[in-house]
Amino acid sequence: MPEFPAIHHLALSVTDLEVSEAWYSKLIGSEPAMTLSDGPFHRRVFALPSGQLLGLTRHDSVDTGDAFAPDRPGMDHVGFGVADRAEIELWRDHLDSVGIAHDGIVEADYGLALSFKDPDGNALEFFVLAS
Numbered sequence: 001m002p003e004f005p006a007i008h009h010l011a012l013s014v015t016d017l018e019v020s021e022a023w024y025s026k027l028i029g030s031e032p033a034m035t036l037s038d039g040p041f042h043r044r045v046f047a048l049p050s051g052q053l054l055g056l057t058r059h060d061s062v063d064t065g066d067a068f069a070p071d072r073p074g075m076d077h078v079g080f081g082v083a084d085r086a087e088i089e090l091w092r093d094h095l096d097s098v099g100i101a102h103d104g105i106v107e108a109d110y111g112l113a114l115s116f117k118d119p120d121g122n123a124l125e126f127f128v129l130a131s
Contacts, residue, residue, distance in 0.1 A: 077123035
């Protein structure tokens with residue numbers, strides 16, 4: 001069996017590409033590295049420092065009937081790994097400085113989590129495993 005590969009990219013569907021692009025630019029601290037419009041969609045792609053890509057996609061035939069909910073089959077949340085408590089505290093401070101609401105740092109036996117949502121309600125999290 002081949003070794004299971006790392007995640008190369010993640011693409012999230014959004015309802016308003018301009019709103020989401022501005023929000024993620026504040027979160028990430030950079031502008032998209034690519035713009036794609038080669039299908040029935042428009043996409044902005046951020047190159048993350050870790051080497052992965054994060055895409056925001058506005059489909060031409062968007063269905064806005066149901067908002068994201070982590071308890072419905074599909075994606076639960078996206079977790080971004082951080083090194084330690086100090087780094088998760090830096091992310092908390094960054095979210096505060098750019099006006100992104102969050103749930104505060106939550107401690108559990110297995111680690112620390114800092115959860116927040118994007119403009120479409122997609123659940124995101126900074127996470128560090130307990131040492």
